[in-house]
Amino acid sequence: MALTISILILVILNLKEINSVKCYHDNNDVINGTCEGDFCTIAKSTDNYAIYNQRACFIGIKKPSHTCTLDFSDNMVCFCDTDYCNTISLLRGNITILPVIQCKALIQTVYTAIPSNKCIRIISYIKHDRYELDKFNNDHVKDLQEFISGAERGDSGDLVIDAHIYWPEKMLRNFFSKGCYNTTMSPEHYYVYCRCEEANCNTPESEALPYPISPPVVKCHTSGFAYEMNYRKFETLELTGDLNYKQNYMTNETYVDEGIECQGHFCVIVPNKYIIDGEYVDIYYKGCISANEQGEQKLSVGQKYVNEITYYICNTDFCNIDIETSLDAAANASTISDNGADGTKFDCFQIVILFIIFLI
Numbered sequence: 001m002a003l004t005i006s007i008l009i010l011v012i013l014n015l016k017e018i019n020s021v022k023c024y025h026d027n028n029d030v031i032n033g034t035c036e037g038d039f040c041t042i043a044k045s046t047d048n049y050a051i052y053n054q055r056a057c058f059i060g061i062k063k064p065s066h067t068c069t070l071d072f073s074d075n076m077v078c079f080c081d082t083d084y085c086n087t088i089s090l091l092r093g094n095i096t097i098l099p100v101i102q103c104k105a106l107i108q109t110v111y112t113a114i115p116s117n118k119c120i121r122i123i124s125y126i127k128h129d130r131y132e133l134d135k136f137n138n139d140h141v142k143d144l145q146e147f148i149s150g151a152e153r154g155d156s157g158d159l160v161i162d163a164h165i166y167w168p169e170k171m172l173r174n175f176f177s178k179g180c181y182n183t184t185m186s187p188e189h190y191y192v193y194c195r196c197e198e199a200n201c202n203t204p205e206s207e208a209l210p211y212p213i214s215p216p217v218v219k220c221h222t223s224g225f226a227y228e229m230n231y232r233k234f235e236t237l238e239l240t241g242d243l244n245y246k247q248n249y250m251t252n253e254t255y256v257d258e259g260i261e262c263q264g265h266f267c268v269i270v271p272n273k274y275i276i277d278g279e280y281v282d283i284y285y286k287g288c289i290s291a292n293e294q295g296e297q298k299l300s301v302g303q304k305y306v307n308e309i310t311y312y313i314c315n316t317d318f319c320n321i322d323i324e325t326s327l328d329a330a331a332n333a334s335t336i337s338d339n340g341a342d343g344t345k346f347d348c349f350q351i352v353i354l355f356i357i358f359l360i
């Protein structure tokens with residue numbers, strides 16, 4: 001009896017994610033801020049202009065097993081999980097030097113071998129029919145593009161940490177090493193992002209991806225990219241531009257592209273900040289993610305905050321209609337099968353309660 005009750009209580013407590021660590025938070029917009037999450041990070045990057053530190057929180061994923069990693073380009077990333085632990089002194093701690101491997105890279109028009117810590121292969125498809133592009137740029141824009149390279153900045157370690165990538169692309173390439181991800185947010189868009197760790201694993205001569213992705217299992221709503229892809233379709237809505245589309249549709253959390261769906265392993269909602277009349281408002285991207293992951297981290301349902309982007313992930317048909325439904329579906333899914341990789345964890349409080357119940 002006591003065992004049954006304690007298991008029940010454990011399940012209930014586990015449904016509530018406990019984000020217990022306070023971290024320093026610095027990026028392009030925030031200086032000396034704080035945030036709260038499952039663990040903290042500090043990243044020291046060097047580019048042509050300066051050395052700068054980025055500090056942030058992560059939510060809903062496992063803390064990498066390395067305390068600090070140093071990459072081929074002298075960028076360093078550290079993780080820790082006690083209050084305000086992501087200080088500069090952490091960068092002087094236990095450092096693991098990431099192994100250097102050979103990757104393929106397209107330099108000018110020639111595939112060349114380069115040294116790096118991770119090999120990257122990206123296949124991006126966007127049907128460009130915005131009329132500005134057709135009028136001025138038609139010859140220069142290809143719908144299907146392949147990008148072959150080594151990790152350059154922010155993506156050479158276990159997690160991706162780089163505030164500087166163009167946003168619509170940043171949200172599509174934020175997950176884990178030793179994996180391929182296929183994200184789609186419109187029938188005329190998909191983005192395959194692979195990071196692998198064996199020599200030349202990103203070779204473009206191979207049709208097969210480093211980690212081939214299995215067929216989809218759920219259907220999901222889409223929002224956000226249909227307009228960017230297919231400008232003409234929205235002319236009938238008398239929109240005068242990008243701002244109007246975002247203001248009129250994407251600020252509405254329940255808006256979805258009508259009569260359109262995508263298929264994947266997970267449905268996702270990704271909120272982003274957009275400036276309208278000088279004020280930040282939330283806009284919502286929706287779509288599907290499929291994955292083949294062979295590393296220590298795996299995508300799971302629930303709320304995630306990685307590389308300063310929030311994701312709501314769920315895995316039942318059309319669960320990404322709004323955030324509440326997505327979180328409900330995720331909670332339902334994790335009671336059925338706990339696939340482990342989420343950010344839930346025991347704390348002292350849970351253990352004390354369990355102990356008391358055992359005594360009764």
Ligand SMILES: *[C@@H]1O[C@H](CO)[C@@H](O)[C@H](O)[C@H]1NC(C)=O
Pocket residue numbers: 031032
């Ligand atoms: C941020 O905090 C550091 C250390 O406390 C301090 O030296 C620095 O002046 C602060 N910067 C700003 C912009 O407040």
Ligand SMILES: *[C@@H]1O[C@H](CO)[C@@H](O)[C@H](O)[C@H]1NC(C)=O
Pocket residue numbers: 065066067094095096
């Ligand atoms: C340094 O990190 C490695 C692996 O992350 C670990 O095995 C080792 O025990 C750590 N050393 C210290 C002194 O913390």
Ligand SMILES: *[C@@H]1O[C@H](CO)[C@@H](O)[C@H](O)[C@H]1NC(C)=O
Pocket residue numbers: 182183184189190191192209213263
């Ligand atoms: C990625 O997803 C799109 C849309 O579902 C699909 O057409 C494409 O074949 C997929 N690519 C890979 C490599 O899985």
Ligand SMILES: *[C@@H]1O[C@H](CO)[C@@H](O)[C@H](O)[C@H]1NC(C)=O
Pocket residue numbers: 252253254255256
């Ligand atoms: C938000 O979008 C939904 C679905 O398209 C629609 O039914 C609803 O009226 C919209 N709400 C507002 C305030 O525009």
Ligand SMILES: *[C@@H]1O[C@H](CO)[C@@H](O)[C@H](O)[C@H]1NC(C)=O
Pocket residue numbers: 316319325326328329332
């Ligand atoms: C979660 O499970 C409950 C009970 O089975 C069900 O009523 C509810 O519709 C489910 N929610 C979602 C979003 O799947």
